[in-house]
Amino acid sequence: DIQMTQSPSSLSASVGDRVTITCQASQDISNYLNWYQQKPGKAPKLLIYDASNLETGVPSRFSGSGSGTDFTFTISSLQPEDIATYYCQQYDNLPPGMYTFGQGTKLEIK
Amino acid sequence: EVQLVESGGGLVQPGRSLRLSCAASGFTFDDYAMHWVRQAPGKGLEWVSGISWNSGSIGYADSVKGRFTISRDNAKNSLYLQMNSLRAEDTALYYCAKPCGGSCFDYWGQGTLVTVSS
Numbered sequence: 001d002i003q004m005t006q007s008p009s010s011l012s013a014s015v016g017d018r019v020t021i022t023c024q025a026s027q028d029i030s031n032y033l034n035w036y037q038q039k040p041g042k043a044p045k046l047l048i049y050d051a052s053n054l055e056t057g058v059p060s061r062f063s064g065s066g067s068g069t070d071f072t073f074t075i076s077s078l079q080p081e082d083i084a085t086y087y088c089q090q091y092d093n094l095p096p097g098m099y100t101f102g103q104g105t106k107l108e109i110k
Numbered sequence: 111e112v113q114l115v116e117s118g119g120g121l122v123q124p125g126r127s128l129r130l131s132c133a134a135s136g137f138t139f140d141d142y143a144m145h146w147v148r149q150a151p152g153k154g155l156e157w158v159s160g161i162s163w164n165s166g167s168i169g170y171a172d173s174v175k176g177r178f179t180i181s182r183d184n185a186k187n188s189l190y191l192q193m194n195s196l197r198a199e200d201t202a203l204y205y206c207a208k209p210c211g212g213s214c215f216d217y218w219g220q221g222t223l224v225t226v227s228s
Contacts, residue, residue, distance in 0.1 A: 043220060049210060098171075103154050
């Protein structure tokens with residue numbers, strides 16, 4: 001099974017800061033990597049799909065990059081409403097697919 | 111508007127069974143595979159199971175294999191999860207999730223809470 005290592009597990013930053021979260025896969029997953037935002041008491045929300053594509057309606061301060069085993073999620077200028085837990089998620093290419101989430105990164109405002 | 115509404119959760123004793131349902135609307139249900147994802151209290155997300163559009167291909171996480179059974183009824187736009195031999199570690203909020211057509215999940219229900227405790 002493919003393992004996902006997401007870091008850091010928690011992060012404290014100031015409004016306006018650039019924030020970066022990384023996710024590493026245990027083997028090549030091409031660009032089958034997605035990023036979600038989850039606020040307390042809410043379902044996860046898709047932000048980035050296929051490593052670098054911004055989901056419709058998601059602010060452009062969110063971005064993703066990477067391929068193969070190493071991936072990065074970036075918030076270019078942190079806003080108060082971005083306080084949430086962020087997860088990466090990979091897809092193992094077997095129909096209907098095996099999916100693995102990273103451990104999550106809890107983002108707080110300093 | 112896509113809607114996914116889960117139901118069937120509750121408090122159940124270890125070793126007993128429970129059946130979850132997910133009612134889907136706002137999209138062509140039988141065009142998509144469907145999935146269950148769970149989240150234990152205060153913990154991260156865990157993919158549980160997925161089923162292809164025609165039920166011809168099914169997958170399970172190792173943690174539930176042999177105990178849980180996923181199914182769907184395209185005529186009723188519904189997804190199900192039969193959970194047998196429940197354990198305390200199955201306690202979680204269970205989400206129904208629609209895939210985006212690729213490797214992601216673009217719509218999620220609000221979840222149904224399953225608590226396994228004596």
